[in-house]
Structure formats: structure tokens, C-alpha cells
Amino acid sequence: MARVVVIGAGILGLATAYNLAKRGVRDVLVVDRTYLCGGASGRNGGGVRAQFSSEINIRLMRESIAICRDFATEMKINVWFRQGGYLFLTRTAARARELEENVALQNRCGLPTRMVDAAEMRKIVPELATEGVRAASFNPGDGVVFPWPFVWGYARAATDLGVTIKPFTEVVGFETRNGRITGVRLRPTRLSPLDASDEVLPAGDAFTEECNEVVICAGAWSPKVAELLGVALPNKPHRHEICATEPLKPWLGPLVADLTDGLYFSQSMRGEIVGGVAVDPVPEGINQQSSRRFLTTYARALVGAVPTMAGVRVLRQWAGCYDLTPDGGPIVGRVPDPSNLTLACGFMGHGFMMAPVMGRLLAEHVDTGETSDLFARWSLDRFARGDLVHENMIIG
């Protein structure tokens, strides 16, 4: 019998399980329908930033960045963390005003973010074409990681503390009694011929894992899992694509993000330029297929922003899903029914960077049952109450 079953072995599920085990909680089981890094945790751009527009996100991300800095030492794995900063650009007057307000708020929260003019932009990124850029903000403490070893780091550290991780294990149902979950119905899976589709094939008989607590951190798949419990989530999956170029000598310091067209790009420690752009519309539902339209849209935006990139070759592209909520804030914490269910989803494309701090807070919440102002703010019932949250620093 597991004390806690965590559904979703992405970065948030693994960070939660690791922190639960570190708190002394025994018998933690993490299940995932496919392999580790198979969802958004293995498909994101690796950005880690504290430049947000809400105080909650700014303060949480300050903590997350501090954890990233110590991660290699604590987890004994190189996550290729590099603090080159984030340079946010905008080409509209309305967005420029927002950016200034956000910088003022970030300063009040203790971040050294500053507005930069065209001359300083070119100092930070000499290759950048700055015509048409209305305003830009820069926080030197933001950075990038390589997502895969980050996931392996949590997985290995959790396993060392006694956590059981079962990849290729799908949730097919729940057993409940008196408003509580008593067991999770699980079934082994294997990949269907194309893993880019949202299908897995059964690979064995279903079985029940009895449990005391359940945490759903299944990213874009969370509504499907919650539906099995009669819990309706308003989240919608939204496909985002990324591509990586051939490796280049280090030349690009920050991650550059243009809030106008959703273009962003950074240089990984492997030397590749990794980036994406907003593409509209995208197919409905969960879809991890690559499109050629993304590639041409991205290429035009990137070559426009950095003309010298025209000769650099794209090696590969891939896709993953943002997990979007109606108000741009995540859905976190316990629900009234079933009473031993905790949700942690709807992270709007920045779930990876939030996981180091959210894993700690979630583990505390699940372990002690105590709630906090933060979790009350991010609870599912805010949508019914109409008490929405706000965040405008969302890329793409």
C-alpha cells in the first residue's frame, strides 16, 4: 500500500515525491503513462526566470532559481545551468507600459531587473536587430537549464530515498469510499507506433494500488485523470513547438523573448540555439506532432531578430503541450471531494521552472494537510467564485 500516489512523473511529480521522501514520508509511488521526459518536462525550452507580472510568481521563482543554483551539488548531476539573464522585448506601446510596471514590481520584490535602451540591448546581444523594439527589460539572474538531467536528478534522488517510480503505467480508474480515494487502478502500457500521438497501448492487466493520498501533476493530461474522479478541470492543452540548431561557439548571453510575437531563443550549454514562436491556431487537444508551419514562422521571426542566424542550420524540432487555465494561474491544492486529492497543474508553460519550489510546497501540503494563502489563491474553486488571478508575462 502506498501512502501517496503521485500521478505524473514529470518534473513536478518527481520534485514532490523527492521532497515528500526527504520529509520522511515512506511509500511514495510515482506513475507515468509513458517514459520519463515523455511529456512537457522533456520537451520545454529550459528557461528559468523570475521576470513575471505577479508578486506570487516573482517571489516563487526567486526561490526556484536559488534551488537551481544548488541543484548540481545537492543532486550530484550536471544540469547545465547557466545564468545569462532574460532579455524581454516588446514592439507595442501598451506592452511597453506593462513591462515598466512589471520591472517596478520586480524591483520591490528585490530583483535587479532594469529597463534597457537600444544601445544597451546591443551591448547585451550585439547581433540583435533593435529597430521597432519599443522597450526591453533585463534580469541578469534569470537563466537556462538542460531539462533532461534535471528530471533524472530528481528521479535518482527520489529513488535513493525509497520512492518507487513506475513509468509505462497508466491510471485507468479510482476506487473511492465515503468521499475519499482508497485505491488507484493502474495498467501497464507500451508506446503506440508513433509516440507523438496521444496513445498508449495496454501491456498487461490492470491492478489496484491502495493509497492514503493522491496528487495529480499530469500537466496537460491532468483534466483526463481528474475526470475519472468526477472532478472537472477548466485546463486546455495547447501545443507549442521548439527547434534546435547546430551547435555554435558561445555568443548569446541571455534568453531573448519578444512578447509581441512570442519568439524566444537562447543558447544551451551544448551550443545549440533553442527557441520557439507563437503559432496560431494549433490543433485542438493533446498533440505532440511537429509542423512545418512552425519552422517557417520561427525562421522568419528569428532571422528578423538576428540576421546573422540565416546561415545556421536547424537540426531538429519537437512539440509539447502547455497546460493552460482560463486566467493564466495554476490550479494547486486540495479539493473538497474527494478529500484526499491534491491538484497541481495548469502551469501555463512555466511549470518546469516552478517545480523546484512547488515540489517543496506541495510535499509540505500533502504531508501536513495544512493549507496556505498561496494554495487558497490558486485553488480550483476560484473559477466558481470568480476570484481570478492575473499574469501577463507568458511567452507564446
Add this chain to the structure above:
Amino acid sequence: MTAKAMLCRCEDVTLDEVMEALEAGHRDIESVKRYTGFGTGWCQGKQCVVACARILAKATGRAPELPITPRPPLHPVALGVLASLGDAEEG
């Protein structure tokens, strides 16, 4: 083959690194790819995926798996060329 045999020449992944992934419990090619990074470099797996699939088949006693999900483009393409193309329909 010696343990230092280079399986993925683009990303410098050796045979013993793939064996270490198997020892860590990985039994499918997508996990081994993400654990070692094989197949993510210049050739995108054209030279190494067969060798890795064979090692996995031998270790697990199962028939070789389908290849890792192929990532477009088939060959490296310059951004300037892509930027000059029209938008395709979805797909």
C-alpha cells in the same frame, strides 16, 4: 566492442554509457535516448540508432523496437532557407 566504443559520434555517447542506462533500469529506446543523449546531434540518430536498438534488444530479449520518433527536418536546413519558404498547411 570495447566499453569505450563510440556509439553516437555526434554526442560522444559510448557503449558503457548505454550499458549504464540499462543498469539504471531503462528498457525502452526513448528513455535511453533521453538518459544518454544519443541521436540528438548532427546526424539525428542516422548512425547510432540501429546500434542502440540492437543492444537494447539483446539486453531485454525482446524484438528490436521501432526507431526513436524521427524529428524533422530530415537533414539540417539553414534558417534563411526556411524563412524564405511559404507557410505550409498543418503537418
